[in-house]
Amino acid sequence: MADVPSTTETLKPSQPSGINRQKQQGKRPFQHGSHRKPAKHRKKQKAPQEGSHEEVLLADVQALLASQKIGDEAVAGTLENEAVALPDVGSEIEVEVVELSSTGEGLAKQKGSDHIYVVPFAVPGDTLKVKVYRHNLDEGYTAADFISVVKPSEMRDDSRIQCPYFAKCSGCQFQMLDYAQQLKFKRDIVVKAYRNFSQLPPELVPEILDTIGSPLQYGYRTKLTPHFDAPPNNRRRGPQKPHEKMPPFGFTPKTSRQVLDIEDCPIATDAVRKGLADERFRLALEYGKYTKGATILLRESTKRIPKSSPSEVVPVPRGIPPDAIRVETDTHVDFKTCITDNNATSTEYIDSFVFTNPAGSFFQNNNSILPPFTAYIREHILPPASNTPAAGSASSNKLIRNLIDAYSGSGLFTITQSSLFSSSGGQSIGIDIAEQSIAYARRNASLNGLREDQCRFVAADAPELFKSVGGGAYDPDETVVVLDPPRKGCDASFLRQLLQFAPRRVVYVSCNVHTQARDVGMLVRGQIDGALLGKREEEVGGAGKGGEEGEKKRVRYAIESIRGFDFFPQTAHVEGVAVLNRVDG
């Protein structure tokens, strides 16, 4: 394996092209003359949040500009010329789509120009009619709204679209694509995430594996949160009038402030679709009671009744409405209903594991993919037999017996993986900042027959974890850490302590492959915020504070595999699983 570069580290993405470089040099990458506001009228640009839609889009725009071989001078020259040519906001133009950004939007160009237009609902190879929406000149592109397809790409087949709101609602981007093609695009998203945000040389990133698809490609979403606005003209202060007619009830598209009225959402499960219809019916009767807007929770919940034989006819149980969605199997019947109370308890099954949650709190939204997904984690949470540590290393004779599930929520990984660890006398611990999720995690452990000595939970900020597992309570050589942080990824303090604890194996699950790539990059380099981190103090005789001594002994990881999972078919979203091993010897 190639050695790890010791560059000056930041938490910023790699900068593949000229725009950020020019900004650093105090130059403006784009000078569009008449389209630019004078400097004193311009708002100071905030740096986009790491891993945000904006940052990811910018990285792709920059990469496309770089691939066009636009050097700093050429940019300035082109732009002087383009200043005149750029279409006015509101005008309609034709563009050809060059590629898809990792945000799911198309990057397109007008014939004869290198200027980039960012267009939703686009497929590479499409010629589209679009409406210019905003010139983001500092970022080097123009945002445009999709109007119609002039000439479809070979990849596009609009007869695949199953939703009448597609291209109006912003929820889905890919309904016109074959599912295999969607999965290919999602693999590209993971590839680009590691290229743009890990700051690792390509030889340290293994080939990204194929994205695992969702068993259900429609009818999978177990949660929706449609909303409606306050009555028009109601001010914050003063008399509040109720709605005079049924307000639009649905979702707000990205480029609009108006709620789009949605009668149905085919990516949702049957129970949630029924919940949406029921809530629309209720709102049609009760809109006059509302003086404010509201968001309505629609969360599927399952009541499972075991069958004594495949042919047994199970009656609707007490407390379940007769029109609940009924799903028959040989061994049980699932009655599926839709909960709208945030504080009610929802119940989900993953194979034979049962999970309860406060309906309004986090739980994975696609139940159909959870059995293959948790099976994949089970197959990869322990090292493959061939991956034995280097002879003579501290861990050469040790088995991984302990699981630490950081950002555990209500215990998805702790509980579904626990048997692998309890069977070898080890233990599992989950930690999450949300007390309510931890209360439910404890309850879920008990519902799944796990004792506290097999599986325990702590409600705390993730870095506090190391107080519970440090000091010899868990031998790092015998421990795997599963990470599943929120979209912003792990914070530096957590990663620093993780490197100091130095578990033998890390399985990093993420709903944002861009922040995952950033964090994995730091673990592979053994550097957080530029500081090199040493091994645990007892092992290196007082080193471990970073700096030169730390560099000699620094803990770092090698990536075993990276793979995407498609939790959200028809959208550009992809979840990532990266498996890492501590580099010994």
Ligand SMILES: C[S@@+](CC[C@H](N)C(=O)[O-])C[C@H]1O[C@@H](n2cnc3c(N)ncnc32)[C@H](O)[C@@H]1O
């Ligand atoms: C993506 S969810 C994963 C939950 C769980 N692994 C699952 O799949 O159901 C992220 C979790 O991180 C938790 N969280 C957010 N910030 C945290 C922090 N600073 N420390 C610990 N947990 C945190 C949230 O409460 C949430 O449950």
